[in-house]
Amino acid sequence: MLKHWPPLSTLRGFEAAARLGSFHKAAEELHLTQSAISQQIRSLEAYLEQPLFYRSGRSVSLTDAGHDLLSTTQALLQQLAVGIRRLGQYQKPNQLVLNTTPAFARHWLMPRLGEFRRLHPQVDLWIFSTDEVPDMASQTIDLAVRDDISSQAECSFRVLHADRLYPACHPSVLALPVEQRTTLHGEREMDWSHWELESGIDVGQVDQGLNFSDPGLLLDAACSGLGIALVSQLLSRQAQANGLLQPMVDQTIRGPNWALLTHRDSENSPMARSFSEWLVSSLAADQQPSA
Structure with a gap:
C-alpha cells in the first residue's frame, strides 16, 4: 500500500493529458507550459514506478496502466469537485440546516x-434527512426534529408532540377477508407486539408478512394497499385526508415523542426562531378536530 498520495497537481495534469491525448492541449486547458505538464507526468510515473503514456514524437497514448489510472482519477476528481461545490451552501447568509428523519420529511414536512415558504421566503432551508441520529456538537446542523433523539451537549431540548399509533390500511384492504390481508411489520414502537401489549385488540395481524425498517416506507406500503400496518397518527394525517388510509379500530396507543433540538449557536437566530414557532403552531393545528 502506498504510504503517501501523489500530489493532486500531477493527477490533474495526467487526467487532462489522458483525456485530450496531448500534453500541449492539457497545458492550454490548465494554463501551464507544456514542459510543466511533461514534468508532472514524469513525476507521477516515477512515483508509480511504471509508464502511463507511450510517447512517439508529439503524440502520446495511454498504456494499460494509464487507462486503469484514468478511470480512477476521473472518478476521484469528479467526487472532489462535487464536494467542493457543495461547501458553497454553508456560505449562504440565510441558510437554516434542519435534520430530521426521512419519514417526517416525506409525510409531515x-x-x-409550501406554507412555511410562503410565510418565510427569506429562509434558505436545507432539509438534511438521515436515518442516523446526528451529533449536533460536531455537525453543522441548526435544528433537529426527530422521534429517536434525546438531549445533547450544546443544545436545547424540547418535546414537541406525543405521537399515537393505530392500525390502518387502504380502504380496499379493509374490504378483503381477514385471512387475505398481509401484515406489514415495522421496528421499534411500530411493532405489532407493542400494539398487542398496549391495546389487547386483535385486528387480524399475524407474524408473517412484509417488514420495514423505515416508518415512512411502512406508511407508503399501507397507503398503496399492500396490507395492514401500525402507523403514526402524526405522519398519517395527510394520507387519511386523501382517502388513502383508513383506521381499522378507534383505539390508539402511545407512540414515540417528537422532539426539537436547537444548537446553542442557533438559539438566537431569527431564522431558527421563525421555523421553530411555525413548527409548534403547525403541530398544534394538527391536533384540532378540523385538521
Whole structure:
C-alpha cells in the first residue's frame, strides 16, 4: 500500500493529458507550459514506478496502466469537485440546516413546506434527512426534529408532540377477508407486539408478512394497499385526508415523542426562531378536530 498520495497537481495534469491525448492541449486547458505538464507526468510515473503514456514524437497514448489510472482519477476528481461545490451552501447568509428523519420529511414536512415558504421566503432551508441520529456538537446542523433523539451537549431540548399509533390500511384492504390481508411489520414502537401489549385488540395481524425498517416506507406500503400496518397518527394525517388510509379500530396507543433540538449557536437566530414557532403552531393545528 502506498504510504503517501501523489500530489493532486500531477493527477490533474495526467487526467487532462489522458483525456485530450496531448500534453500541449492539457497545458492550454490548465494554463501551464507544456514542459510543466511533461514534468508532472514524469513525476507521477516515477512515483508509480511504471509508464502511463507511450510517447512517439508529439503524440502520446495511454498504456494499460494509464487507462486503469484514468478511470480512477476521473472518478476521484469528479467526487472532489462535487464536494467542493457543495461547501458553497454553508456560505449562504440565510441558510437554516434542519435534520430530521426521512419519514417526517416525506409525510409531515413536505405537505406543509409550501406554507412555511410562503410565510418565510427569506429562509434558505436545507432539509438534511438521515436515518442516523446526528451529533449536533460536531455537525453543522441548526435544528433537529426527530422521534429517536434525546438531549445533547450544546443544545436545547424540547418535546414537541406525543405521537399515537393505530392500525390502518387502504380502504380496499379493509374490504378483503381477514385471512387475505398481509401484515406489514415495522421496528421499534411500530411493532405489532407493542400494539398487542398496549391495546389487547386483535385486528387480524399475524407474524408473517412484509417488514420495514423505515416508518415512512411502512406508511407508503399501507397507503398503496399492500396490507395492514401500525402507523403514526402524526405522519398519517395527510394520507387519511386523501382517502388513502383508513383506521381499522378507534383505539390508539402511545407512540414515540417528537422532539426539537436547537444548537446553542442557533438559539438566537431569527431564522431558527421563525421555523421553530411555525413548527409548534403547525403541530398544534394538527391536533384540532378540523385538521
